[in-house]
Structure formats: structure tokens, C-alpha cells
Amino acid sequence: MYVFRRVSDLQAYLRKQQVNNRTVGFIPTMGALHNGHLALIRTSLAANQVTVCSIFVNPTQFNDAKDLEKYPRLPSKDLSLLAKVGCQVVFLPTVAEVYPPEGLDMPTVDLGGLEFPMEGAKRPGHFAGVVQVVARLLDIVKANYLYMGQKDYQQQAIIRRMITVLQLPVQLKTVATQREADGLAMSSRNVLLSSEHRAQAPQLYETLKWVAESLAENKTPDGLEQQALARLTTDYLQAEYFSIVDGHTLQTVSDSNAHDLIVACTAVWAGEVRLIDNMIIKGQL
Ligand code: AMP
Numbered sequence: 001m002y003v004f005r006r007v008s009d010l011q012a013y014l015r016k017q018q019v020n021n022r023t024v025g026f027i028p029t030m031g032a033l034h035n036g037h038l039a040l041i042r043t044s045l046a047a048n049q050v051t052v053c054s055i056f057v058n059p060t061q062f063n064d065a066k067d068l069e070k071y072p073r074l075p076s077k078d079l080s081l082l083a084k085v086g087c088q089v090v091f092l093p094t095v096a097e098v099y100p101p102e103g104l105d106m107p108t109v110d111l112g113g114l115e116f117p118m119e120g121a122k123r124p125g126h127f128a129g130v131v132q133v134v135a136r137l138l139d140i141v142k143a144n145y146l147y148m149g150q151k152d153y154q155q156q157a158i159i160r161r162m163i164t165v166l167q168l169p170v171q172l173k174t175v176a177t178q179r180e181a182d183g184l185a186m187s188s189r190n191v192l193l194s195s196e197h198r199a200q201a202p203q204l205y206e207t208l209k210w211v212a213e214s215l216a217e218n219k220t221p222d223g224l225e226q227q228a229l230a231r232l233t234t235d236y237l238q239a240e241y242f243s244i245v246d247g248h249t250l251q252t253v254s255d256s257n258a259h260d261l262i263v264a265c266t267a268v269w270a271g272e273v274r275l276i277d278n279m280i281i282k283g284q285l
Contacts, residue, residue, distance in 0.1 A: 001079075001087060001088060002089045002090070003079065003090045004089065004090070004091050004092070005091075005093060006093070006097060007140050010052075010089070011140065014142065017049070022050055023048040023049055023144040024049075024050045024051075024141065024142070024143045024144050024145070025043075025044030025045070025048035025050070025052070025143060025144070025145045025147060026044070026054070026138070026141045026145070026146050026147070026170075027044060027052070027054070027146075027147045028054045028056070029053060029054065029055055029056075030055070030057045030058065031055040031072075031073060032071075032073065032078070032191070033077075033081050034178075034186045034187070034190075035186055036149055036151060036177070036178040036186035036187070037149075039149075039176075039178045040147040040149060041082070041087050041147075042085060043147055044147050045087070047145065048144065051089065052089040052090075052091060052141055053082055053090050053091070054090070054091040054093070054141075055091070056092070056137075057073065058133040059129075060099075060128070060133065061126050061127075061130045061132075061133065064123075067274075071188070072188055072189075072192070075092065091137075091141070098133065098137070099136075106132060106135060106136065107135065107166055109131055109135070109166060110165060111161055111162070111165075113249070113250075113251075114127075114154065114158050115127040115128070115158060117243065117245065117251070117252075118245070118250065118265055119267070119276070120154070122240060122241065122267060127158055130155055130158065130159070131158065131162050134146075134159055134162070138168060143170055144169075144171065145170065145171050145172075145173055146170050147172075147173050148173075148175070149174070149178075150278070150280075150285070151177040151185050151186075151187070152276070153263055153265055154250060156172065157247075157248075174285055183202045183204075183206065184198075184202050184204070184205060185275075185276075187275065190275075192273045193271070194271055196236050197236050197273065198270075199236075200235075201275060203234070203237060204232065204275060205277060207231045207242075208264055208278070208279035209279070210228075210231070211224050211228050211264045211281060212264070212279055215244075215282065216281075220254075221244040221252070221253045221262075224264075225242050225244055228242040232266065236270060236271070237270055238268065238269040238270075239268050240266075240267040240268060240269060240274070241265075241266065242266045243264070243265050244263075244264050245263055245265060246259045246262065247259075247261030247262060247263045247280065247283065247285065256282060259283075260282070260283045261282065262280070262283065263278050263280050264278060264281050265277075265278040
């Protein structure tokens with residue numbers, strides 16, 4: 001496994017690979033890797049000759065300095081997991097490699113309003129940072145395929161839009177959310193949960209499943225959102241939002257018959273840890 005810290009070294013390697021129709025799959029991560037990340041890597045490994053995983057805790061997407069500081073960082077464990085799964089290339093840049101002090105000519109992208117609801121409303125500036133880093137990393141790696149998790153539904157919708165608007169020569173593949181045995185979506189933040197909060201965290205998945213079943217029984221989205229919020233507000237959980245939205249526009253749904261793709265998305269505080277999850281409750285991505 002090759003580990004590169006400099007853009008120039010990574011690009012010198014990739015230039016040699018990108019001949020003879022060898023395809024490159026790319027998985028951007030912030031490290032503290034778990035089986036969710038590894039599912040993206042495995043999907044890429046099965047489809048491409050070269051898989052590149054980046055580990056970079058991107059400061060520009062954190063709107064809360066404390067959150068950035070406490071974000072788990074486990075580089076040596078990450079490298080051994082990546083070697084074990086058979087990833088060929090790891091990119092571990094410094095902040096100055098990704099954002100050179102002399103500045104970069106980065107495009108501004110009209111995100112069509114996808115950036116405003118849900119995570120966008122609660123984490124101002126977050127998606128501008130995500131778009132900035134993914135655009136920069138794609139410019140460096142020039143991958144054929146980009147792999148992202150459904151776990152961050154709004155994020156993958158925004159990056160899909162960015163790729164279309166900028167006409168980037170890369171195809172986005174969204175990989176299903178990987179869960180623990182009790183349904184909790186795998187997340188780097190899960191290691192920060194206390195045992196009490198961890199015990200109640202599967203309630204996100206339970207509630208999403210209940211909402212999916214209830215929508216199929218013709219319950220109205222509006223009523224379901226209110227009931228879901230109540231279920232996700234307990235001694236140890238504090239719901240921040242529960243939104244039933246169109247899977248393309250991310251706008252709230254009132255008549256579920258008028259949409260072919262509907263997603264329920266939620267963010268819940270479990271103590272100091274903010275958990276997000278979602279479920280497609282009508283249609284397919
Ligand atoms: P992160 O390191 O949290 O920025 O995540 C890197 C990539 O892994 C993103 O595309 C996430 O959506 C994806 N990811 C994180 N958790 C999961 C999961 N439980 N299942 C599938 N993909 C995930």
C-alpha cells in the first residue's frame with residue numbers, strides 16, 4: 001500500500017496508473033475508519049484497478065471549533081485497516097497541501113437550494129466546506145468514480161449536484177448505510193458515546209423504520225414528523241430535526257403520492273454527540 005502526503009507524489013504515481021484504461025476509484029474520508037468506510041473501499045476495489053482513500057479532517061467544514069478539536073484521529077489504526085482490506089493508495093495530506101497558503105482558484109457552485117435545509121440550517125457553512133474540499137480532492141485525484149455513503153444523504157445529493165454543475169468527469173456511486181447489529185448507523189463519532197447514550201442510539205433506526213412503515217399505511221408526512229420527533233426526545237436523546245423530504249430536491253413533502261423518491265432524515269443529540277441518520281422511505285436512489 002502506498003501512502004502519500006504530498007499532492008505532487010500522489011499525482012506522479014497516479015499519472016503512471018491512468019494509462020491503459022485503468023480506472024481509479026476514490027473515497028474521501030476524515031479517518032477514524034469503521035466498516036462503513038470499508039464498505040465504500042471494498043465497493044471501489046471490486047470495480048477499479050486503483051483505489052485511493054484520503055484521510056483529511058477538513059477544517060473548513062466544521063462550524064464548531066470544539067467539534068473539530070474532539071473529532072477522533074487514529075491514523076495508525078486507519079492505515080492498518082486500509083492495508084488489511086487491500087486499499088492500494090492512501091492520501092494523508094496536511095492542511096497546507098490541500099489549501100496552499102498562496103491560494104487556489106476554486107469554483108463557486110450553485111447548489112440549487114440543496115444546501116439550505118436540515119444539516120445546512122443547523123451547521124452554517126458546513127456544505128460550503130464540503131464542496132470546497134471534495135472539489136479540491138477530485139481535482140488532485142482525477143478519479144473515474146467517487147464513492148460516498150448514503151449515511152450522509154444531503155452531502156451525497158450536494159456532491160452529485162456539484163459534479164453536474166461543474167461537469168466534472170467523475171461518476172458518483174452512493175453506497176448503502178452500514179449499521180451495527182442493533183441498527184445504529186456506523187459513525188466515527190460513535191466512539192464518543194457514553195454507555196447510556198449508546199444504549200438509546202438505535203432509537204434513530206427504529207424510528208426511521210417505523211416512519212417508513214407508517215408512510216406505507218398512508219399516514220401523512222407532517223403528522224409522522226411530529227411523532228418521530230417525540231419518539232426521539234427521551235432522557236438521553238434530544239431530537240434536532242426530523243424531516244421527510246423529496247430525495248431529489250430535499251424539500252419537505254406534504255403529499256407523498258406526488259413524489260417518486262422520499263427520504264426521512266434526522267439529527268439527534270445523544271449527550272454531546274450529534275448523530276445523523278436517514279432512510280429512503282419511498283422509491284430508490
Ligand atoms: P467521513 O469520514 O465521516 O467524512 O465519511 C467518509 C465517507 O464515508 C462519506 O461518504 C460517508 O457518507 C461514508 N460513511 C460514513 N459512515 C458510513 C456508514 N455507516 N455507511 C456507509 N457509508 C458511510
